[in-house]
Amino acid sequence: MSRDSIRDKVAIVGVGCCPFGENWDQSPSDMIVDAAYEAYADAGIEKPQEQIDAVFTGSLYSARGPHECSDALKLWKPVTSVSNYCATGTDAFRCGVMSVACGLYDTVLVVGYDKPKDRGVAGPSVVMTQVRDLPQTPAGWFSICASRYFDKYGASRDDLARIAIKNHHNGTLAPNSFLKREITLEDYKKARLISWPFGLYDCAAQTDGAAAAIIARADLAKGYREDPVLVKGVTVFGGPNPQKDPTMDFLAWKPTIEASKVAYEMAGVGPNDIDVAQVHDCFSLTELLTYEDLGFCEKGSAKEHIASGRFEIGGELPVNTDGGLKSFGHPTGATGVRMIYENTLQLQGRAGERQTPGAEIAISHNIGGYPTACGIAILGRV
Amino acid sequence: MAGIVSYGAYVPPTRLAFAAIGGREAKEGGPEKAVAWNDEDAVTMAVTAAVNCLRGFDREQVDGVMFACTSHPFEEKQGAALLARALDLPRTVRAADFSGSLRAGTGALRAAVDAVTAGTARRVLVVASDCRMGAPGSGLEMNFGDGAVAFLVGAADAVATLDACHAVTDEIVDVWRTAGDSFVHSWEDRFVVQEGYAPGIVEGVRGLLAAAGVPASDFAKVALYAPDKRSHGRAVRELELAPDQVQDPLFGRLGNTGCSFALLQLAQALETAKSGDRLLVASYGDGAEALALTVTEHLEKLDERRGVGWHLERRRGVRSYDRYLKARSLQTTEYAASKDPGLSATIHFRERDADTSLVGQKCRSCGAVQFPKQRVCETCFTKDEFDRYRLSDRVGKVLTYTFDFFFPTPDPPTVVTICDIDGARIHLQLVNVAPEAVTLDMLVEFEFRRIHQSGGRPNYYWKATPQ
Numbered sequence: 001m002s003r004d005s006i007r008d009k010v011a012i013v014g015v016g017c018c019p020f021g022e023n024w025d026q027s028p029s030d031m032i033v034d035a036a037y038e039a040y041a042d043a044g045i046e047k048p049q050e051q052i053d054a055v056f057t058g059s060l061y062s063a064r065g066p067h068e069c070s071d072a073l074k075l076w077k078p079v080t081s082v083s084n085y086c087a088t089g090t091d092a093f094r095c096g097v098m099s100v101a102c103g104l105y106d107t108v109l110v111v112g113y114d115k116p117k118d119r120g121v122a123g124p125s126v127v128m129t130q131v132r133d134l135p136q137t138p139a140g141w142f143s144i145c146a147s148r149y150f151d152k153y154g155a156s157r158d159d160l161a162r163i164a165i166k167n168h169h170n171g172t173l174a175p176n177s178f179l180k181r182e183i184t185l186e187d188y189k190k191a192r193l194i195s196w197p198f199g200l201y202d203c204a205a206q207t208d209g210a211a212a213a214i215i216a217r218a219d220l221a222k223g224y225r226e227d228p229v230l231v232k233g234v235t236v237f238g239g240p241n242p243q244k245d246p247t248m249d250f251l252a253w254k255p256t257i258e259a260s261k262v263a264y265e266m267a268g269v270g271p272n273d274i275d276v277a278q279v280h281d282c283f284s285l286t287e288l289l290t291y292e293d294l295g296f297c298e299k300g301s302a303k304e305h306i307a308s309g310r311f312e313i314g315g316e317l318p319v320n321t322d323g324g325l326k327s328f329g330h331p332t333g334a335t336g337v338r339m340i341y342e343n344t345l346q347l348q349g350r351a352g353e354r355q356t357p358g359a360e361i362a363i364s365h366n367i368g369g370y371p372t373a374c375g376i377a378i379l380g381r382v
Numbered sequence: 383m384a385g386i387v388s389y390g391a392y393v394p395p396t397r398l399a400f401a402a403i404g405g406r407e408a409k410e411g412g413p414e415k416a417v418a419w420n421d422e423d424a425v426t427m428a429v430t431a432a433v434n435c436l437r438g439f440d441r442e443q444v445d446g447v448m449f450a451c452t453s454h455p456f457e458e459k460q461g462a463a464l465l466a467r468a469l470d471l472p473r474t475v476r477a478a479d480f481s482g483s484l485r486a487g488t489g490a491l492r493a494a495v496d497a498v499t500a501g502t503a504r505r506v507l508v509v510a511s512d513c514r515m516g517a518p519g520s521g522l523e524m525n526f527g528d529g530a531v532a533f534l535v536g537a538a539d540a541v542a543t544l545d546a547c548h549a550v551t552d553e554i555v556d557v558w559r560t561a562g563d564s565f566v567h568s569w570e571d572r573f574v575v576q577e578g579y580a581p582g583i584v585e586g587v588r589g590l591l592a593a594a595g596v597p598a599s600d601f602a603k604v605a606l607y608a609p610d611k612r613s614h615g616r617a618v619r620e621l622e623l624a625p626d627q628v629q630d631p632l633f634g635r636l637g638n639t640g641c642s643f644a645l646l647q648l649a650q651a652l653e654t655a656k657s658g659d660r661l662l663v664a665s666y667g668d669g670a671e672a673l674a675l676t677v678t679e680h681l682e683k684l685d686e687r688r689g690v691g692w693h694l695e696r697r698r699g700v701r702s703y704d705r706y707l708k709a710r711s712l713q714t715t716e717y718a719a720s721k722d723p724g725l726s727a728t729i730h731f732r733e734r735d736a737d738t739s740l741v742g743q744k745c746r747s748c749g750a751v752q753f754p755k756q757r758v759c760e761t762c763f764t765k766d767e768f769d770r771y772r773l774s775d776r777v778g779k780v781l782t783y784t785f786d787f788f789f790p791t792p793d794p795p796t797v798v799t800i801c802d803i804d805g806a807r808i809h810l811q812l813v814n815v816a817p818e819a820v821t822l823d824m825l826v827e828f829e830f831r832r833i834h835q836s837g838g839r840p841n842y843y844w845k846a847t848p849q
Contacts, residue, residue: 131730131843132737132809140784144800151822193785195785196795196817243809244760244806246760246761250782250800
């Protein structure tokens with residue numbers, strides 16, 4: 001296996017992202033068109049029918065499948081629909097990248113989207129196909145590391161609070177975010193509990209959204225724009241259910257650890273090379289564990305790095321500069337592509353108040369399922 | 383001689399104070415009744431009573447299950463079959479439901495002894511369980527309690543042999559529930575007692591004494607069904623029983639537990655009985671049925687049972703009538719009203735080993751225990767080399783936990799855990815524990831419970847409970 005085989009072969013030449021939120025009056029097609037046409041414009045594409053070779057879509061809730069995207073954009077092109085839990089968006093991007101890297105296509109459109117607010121429930125759907133499926137909610141299964149981790153490393157809700165406060169703040173700086181509201185430690189502590197240790201502010205919102213990226217062969221990228229962003233590495237990892245895994249220690253998420261090893265090797269970089277990161281913060285603890293599982297700090301030391309402000313905008317390694325899932329919500333298929341959108345802006349110096357000065361290497365990360373699926377994309381400035 | 387080989391009981395730990403029903407403030411030590419909570423019903427209570435009865439006995443030897451119940455959640459679909467599967471009994475077990483009358487419990491016990499005596503069965507599990515509903519605000523609501531009792535019936539090593547029986551059958555519309563109705567109804571209480579219960583129970587007991595040829599004074603304990611405390615006292619007086627002969631029916635503590643009521647008293651009598659004691663148990667419903675038993679020397683060899691006394695110690699007072707109404711689905715809630723087609727019966731069928739029996743597997747190659755059944759070993763990756771492994775009667779420990787405030791329940795939060803059972807890891811709710819008392823590595827047992835009512839049907843699974 002040659003892990004560096006796609007490094008620098010594919011470039012992002014345009015990105016787009018619709019406003020995330022409770023988009024009651026928008027259909028999935030409306031959001032897909034907004035995101036894709038912004039990406040077209042960003043890439044200088046005027047005739048998508050002629051310039052796009054294939055489409056890769058990612059959606060978890062779509063009732064209509066790949067047809068939804070082709071129909072919205074009126075594209076008569078090969079289309080692939082990808083579903084991989086919360087890593088869906090990153091996986092759609094990965095499939096697109098592989099198709100370009102292998103030489104099959106020159107230019108590909110990746111669209112991630114989801115419209116959970118059409119279902120009439122505030123949280124994620126809980127599918128009851130068995131009696132075993134319902135002793136829990138997503139907050140319940142993402143909190144299973146809390147009791148062991150807190151017990152072993154002495155972390156607490158105070159550390160989680162700092163993550164929530166940071167991401168709420170960052171969200172106020174992102175034009176397309178849903179929650180644009182600062183919260184205080186007092187707000188955090190007063191909020192109702194969802195699933196201990198998660199209170200309301202530890203949980204990502206549920207929103208609608210779509211994001212798009214146009215990727216092209218690296219050698220053709222400058223034909224679209226002067227500052228394309230290179231794909232250094234992109235991978236997904238899947239594994240058996242960690243709830244049953246006899247080796248699970250409830251201190252780390254194995255999918256992140258395994259995926260990051262591969263992603264760093266593909267990209268030829270290590271955690272110390274990362275300048276800016278967008279990580280999966282479906283719940284505050286997920287972000288805390290991810291700091292360690294991606295190698296940003298030693299296992300058990302996250303709380304010290306949180307306290308030091310290292311992961312805030314202006315810190316040494318800003319994480320979730322746009323406010324993350326906390327502020328954008330989590331339209332599952334869109335999230336991974338939304339992160340790629342933010343990282344692309346960061347690497348191109350277009351992130352405004354959120355900008356990480358001189359960012360050269362950026363990482364994005366999703367984790368989903370129980371969690372079983374992890375997607376990681378590492379991008380770099382040309 | 384055939385008789386009872388083992389026994390076990392189950393009384394829900396949740397107790398509703400009478401004062402709470404009347405909207406008054408409940409006082410410690412005031413009258414109360416045992417109430418099945420939202421994840422319990424006649425079937426779940428029956429399973430736990432049966433587990434308690436079978437502790438230390440080989441389940442493979444059980445060849446009959448008789449389930450007595452007037453409040454089985456299904457009008458069509460056998461309760462005994464569900465019990466047999468939950469208890470992981472052999473597939474060849476003979477199963478029958480006894481229903482329709484509060485005499486069902488003694489009827490089932492008698493039928494089991496008859497079968498063993500006739501040689502058509504060797505070991506029959508008899509379980510009586512009831513979770514009857516009185517309409518909110520009615521006198522019956524105050525009267526009814528919930529509970530279950532189980533007896534293992536056999537020949538050789540009976541701890542109490544059945545010596546004599548007597549039945550009286552009559553037709554009377556005193557207490558009834560028509561098909562489709564949730565609530566039990568009764569005619570005027572004076573009529574119910576004067577023409578129904580009082581003459582019926584006395585005739586049943588006197589008939590038994592005549593058949594056995596012994597006076598009432600020969601019995602160490604007499605366990606009588608009675609609809610209420612006053613009627614019980616009246617029957618005791620008419621039968622001229624001495625105070626120390628009367629098994630305390632625990633009115634104001636457990637309540638009238640329907641077809642398990644007299645038999646729960648019998649179980650309690652066995653908890654303190656000595657070899658040679660004679661015991662009398664009598665039930666009432668469309669007539670009466672009375673049984674005479676003699677305790678044998680085998681009782682001393684029986685390991686301590688989880689009987690009525692054990693359950694009286696486990697108590698969680700509920701002082702809010704409102705929460706009781708929610709728990710019993712007597713209040714309209716959005717969750718209860720949700721109309722979905724329910725779980726796939728196909729999947730339920732396919733997964734019955736895991737979901738109903740809590741049976742996992744053990745890898746023949748590496749010995750790892752895992753749950754549920756799967757094709758490839760998650761430790762050594764060997765394919766299709768497993769033995770069945772029952773987890774429901776093992777002791778596990780809490781590996782990690784959370785308190786879920788979103789899971790629909792009358793009293794959030796729900797404690798959710800991942801438990802380790804002999805190496806297998808299972809995501810389970812933890813019940814009978816206050817969140818602040820949950821600790822890492824605490825030891826747990828497993829109880830059969832309702833997990834939800836998707837599709838308007840009770841859907842059962844297992845939950846952890848502190849050891």
